[in-house]
């Protein structure tokens with residue numbers, strides 16, 4: 001009478017919260033639980049724009065998995081998932097394989113390139129500790145390089161951020177705060193630095209509240225950011241982006257934030273996907289696979305009020321972890337009727353660097369200091385959910401004023 005095996009892939013918001021909730025409900029007594037992740041640490045993807053610009057050290061955004069998950073209660077495998085063999089109930093890892101009775105897929109996302117040539121080869125991404133550490137180092141290297149040559153190349157101090165969605169805007173906010181510090185450190189006239197935010201749609205943050213978008217653009221423009229709106233990028237080459245209107249911008253630092261798609265592992269493993277995401281059943285299981293749950297950025301769920309997908313967010317990934325862990329426990333104890341996932345969107349708050357931010361919480365619009373404080377409260381709340389007061393004290397954000 002062997003215990004059923006639950007395997008969780010990915011220790012991001014969805015995966016680690018599922019593991020944490022399973023432990024809280026003592027599911028390890030009735031099942032053998034295994035968590036698989038590329039790294040031995042969990043990082044907060046929602047904070048990555050900060051270490052990417054160098055306004056926060058990356059260690060603040062990550063924590064060892066063993067510090068938040070009791071590894072006496074579940075197994076942890078540090079390895080990369082290569083393929084899911086769903087018909088054989090087996091996962092192929094870079095250095096081995098693991099079989100399961102129940103699987104939770106929380107492998108997160110990859111940058112969406114829309115097939116635009118040159119993106120992968122010539123741009124930076126804001127997706128992981130590794131990718132943002134490289135970007136931060138590169139930015140600093142640009143400043144360090146500028147005064148080395150007699151002939152000054154302006155493209156060294158030109159930064160292009162492709163896409164003015166939330167990731168692009170939050171990164172531009174941090175970068176525009178960081179630039180004055182870097183200019184001072186490397187004896188550079190701030191007027192030499194150019195930051196472009198290039199957006200295909202007729203506005204930055206398309207679909208978001210117009211007043212808040214205007215506020216955000218004004219804040220960023222006052223720090224020297226130049227918006228190119230209604231301007232799709234059509235190609236990226238080594239050292240430049242080509243815009244749809246025929247213009248080109250020379251830059252040694254092109255940051256690609258035009259949206260995301262689900263981890264390619266899912267598509268490559270034969271699941272039917274839309275932009276790499278699986279349209280899951282109401283109980284978060286994959287269609288046709290009653291023993292596979294898909295959560296977070298890998299899952300597509302429809303907002304029936306507007307008949308469009310919910311944007312993939314940490315907020316939803318965390319809430320899905322609660323439903324997913326409850327449904328797993330129920331399945332194991334023999335229940336057939338599972339809970340339906342219903343997101344409760346509490347709001348959207350985006351930082352603009354420093355003490356500036358915008359937010360929409362219910363019907364309330366938040367600007368500046370109050371939005372920025374709200375953002376920190378949201379970040380701290382997650383830490384509390386995962387690791388209680390000790391984790392908030394260790395990794396939380398307290399510089400409210």
Ligand code: FAD
Pocket residue numbers: 009010011012013014015036037038039042043044045046047048049079080081082106107108109126127167170263265295296297298312313314315316317349350
């Ligand atoms: P992730 O949290 O990305 O975790 C995926 C995990 O899987 C990672 O730990 C990764 O290492 C691991 N992994 C990946 N591939 C493999 C593999 N092959 N093998 C093993 N492990 C693997 N959302 C909000 O709600 N609010 C915000 O304010 C917000 N701000 C954001 C700011 C930025 C800069 C970005 C980029 C995103 C932001 N988001 C925000 C979106 C949010 O971060 C994502 O929706 C959320 O991280 C999705 O959670 P997840 O668990 O699906 O994936």
Ligand code: NAD
Pocket residue numbers: 114116162163164165166167168170198199200201204205206231232233234257258259260311312313348349350351
């Ligand atoms: P996104 O899809 O929200 O935005 C991408 C932007 O890039 C869009 O405005 C799009 O019009 C633009 N774009 C697409 N192709 C382009 C091209 N060729 N040239 C120029 N612009 C182009 O993606 P994101 O900003 O990466 O966010 C991903 C997810 O994470 C979203 O669901 C978002 O809501 C969430 N997120 C939330 C927050 C927050 O709540 N504070 C912060 C970051 C991300």
